[in-house]
Amino acid sequence: MxxxxxxxxxxxxxxxxxxxxxxxxxxxxxxxxxxxxxxxxxxxxPLPAVAESLHRSGLRVNLYPDPAARFLKANLARHFGAEPAETVVGPGSGGVLQQLLLVLAGRGDEVLYAWPGFDAYPLLVAVTGATGVPVPLTATGEHDLPELLGRVTSRTRAVILCSPHNPTGRRIPRDTLREFLAALPPRVAAIVDQAYMEFDEEEDPHDLGLIREYPNVVLLRTFSKAYGLAGLRVGYAFASAEIALRARKTVIPFSVTHSGEQAAVTSLAQGxxxxxxxxxxxxxxxxxxxxxxxxxxxxxxxxxxxxxxxxxxxxxxxxxxxxxxxxxxxxxxxxxxxxxxxxxxxxxxxxxxxxxxxxx
Missing domain, CATH: 3.90.1150.10 (Aspartate Aminotransferase, domain 1)
Structure with missing residues (x-):
């Protein structure tokens, strides 16, 4: 040997x-x-304008996309009233969540999330080396926010809140969410997964007040659901400039394709x-x-x-x-x-x- x-x-x-x-x-x-x-x-x-965009961009598959997806990032910031420095893009909200977790948690840390939930959460947390801590939902399918707060320890680095929740569809009312965030230690990031928020009549996607009030909050979103671009894998997030800068460093190069970027930008104009x-x-x-x-x-x-x-x-x-x-x-x-x-x-x-x- x-x-x-x-x-x-x-x-x-x-x-x-x-x-x-x-x-x-x-x-x-x-x-x-x-x-x-x-x-x-x-x-x-796909919406007619998006279908036309896909036809045009499909002729450029021989070329690499912009590794920073700057056109999309600038349009997202302008559309929702954010700063480009507060904006992160990646391959679906799952990809962006992975980027965020890689800079927020690591070996020996803990990440809390409600369960049952999006079944990628445990795996994405484990990729970082951190330990996922599932917290059971209430009997009515809601986040058990007092229990989540009670599970926060010195090892907790992030809490994932999905609203509307997957798989129950229950939403966290904005006032209730603010009370939770006010009680959460500032050193713990709160990742609010808003993949389904457009289907919620009570929410305004242009309201980014949470990241202004709480520097530890991240708003995670996607073009896969309401915009119907699941097959193109385009997600985004809004966060403090510090968190966003670090998260952009963990993106897989060229992971947002040119077709995906163009379709997402076109979608934003189809109000x-x-x-x-x-x-x-x-x-x-x-x-x-x-x-x-x-x-x-x-x-x-x-x-x-x-x-x-x-x-x-x-x-x-x-x-x-x-x-x-x-x-x-x-x-x-x-x-x-x-x-x-x-x-x-x-x-x-x-x-x-x-x-x-x-x-x-």
Whole structure:
């Protein structure tokens, strides 16, 4: 045995070893006629102006994009009333969250988040070497803010708050959020994941007051949901200039493509079209909620583009019934089922599944 063979490389990240790759064992449709309502995607084609932008930018795939996505960053700052120095862009909100966590936490640190939640949170925290601390939601699907505060220790570096929450769709009222932030130690970053905020009638995306009042707050957003650009992977965040500067250093070079940047900038100018689409999704959400209730189920009121059924141990059985009806939903075993707002045909199949589920 040579010395090289005897000395094996050690990849020492015990936190990361606890997890599988993201959704590596997740369910996928196994037939072309299965309608997928498991990913919270917008079931609408790109806006006409965005489609035209994609056609033009698609002719430039032989060229590298701007590694700093400066055109997008400048337009985001102008559109929302931020400073460019307060703006971070990256490959989806998940990518931007990874950038943020890499500069906020490391080995020996802790990051708190509500659970169940976005299932990438534990993995993204573990990549940094930090330990994720899941805090159970309340019985009504809300963040347990007093418990989150009670779990803060000298090792806590960040708290992730998702509002509207994935998977329950519950929002944190602004006054309640401010009370929490006022009680949070300033040394602990509060990452407010607002991936679904455009679907919430109570929120104004142009209100960046939180990062002005609290320098430890980050507002994390995406073009994947309301803007319907999930396949292009464009996310962004607003934060203090200090946090934003560090987060920009951790971005994977060229991770925001030219097509994604152009489509995102074009999307920002489609205010009226976006408003009509949001109204359409909200109407379908309300109809789905009402129809499930009429069947005898008890969905939780949602401010996002999905509906949550708190079915506990019966969650997997409902998901199986949905698959037999030709639709894929997301089961959080032991907690509930998340159903994305889709098409009227997809909702019809969900109601067929609900009828079968309740008949047993």
């Amino acid at each position: 040579t010395p090289h063979q005897a000395e094996q490389v050690s990849f020492d990240n015990t936190e990361l070893d606890k997890f599988a790759a993201y959704r590596s064992d997740g369910a996928t449709p196994d037939a072309p006629d299965i309608l997928d309502l498991s990913n919270n995607e917008l079931m609408l084609p 009226e079209e976006l408003a009509r689409r949001l109204a359409h999704v909200r109407r379908l959400r309300a109809d789905l909620h009402a129809d499930l209730g009429a069947q005898g189920l008890t969905p939780i009121p949602s401010s996002a583009n999905f509906v949550w059924l708190p079915l506990g141990g019966e969650s997997d059985r409902f998901a199986e019934a949905a698959l037999r009806a030709g639709v894929l939903v997301r089961s959080y075993s032991g907690d509930g089922v998340r159903i994305s707002v889709g098409t009227e045909e997809a909702h019809r199949r969900v109601l067929i599944a609900a009828k079968e589920f309740l008949s047993v």
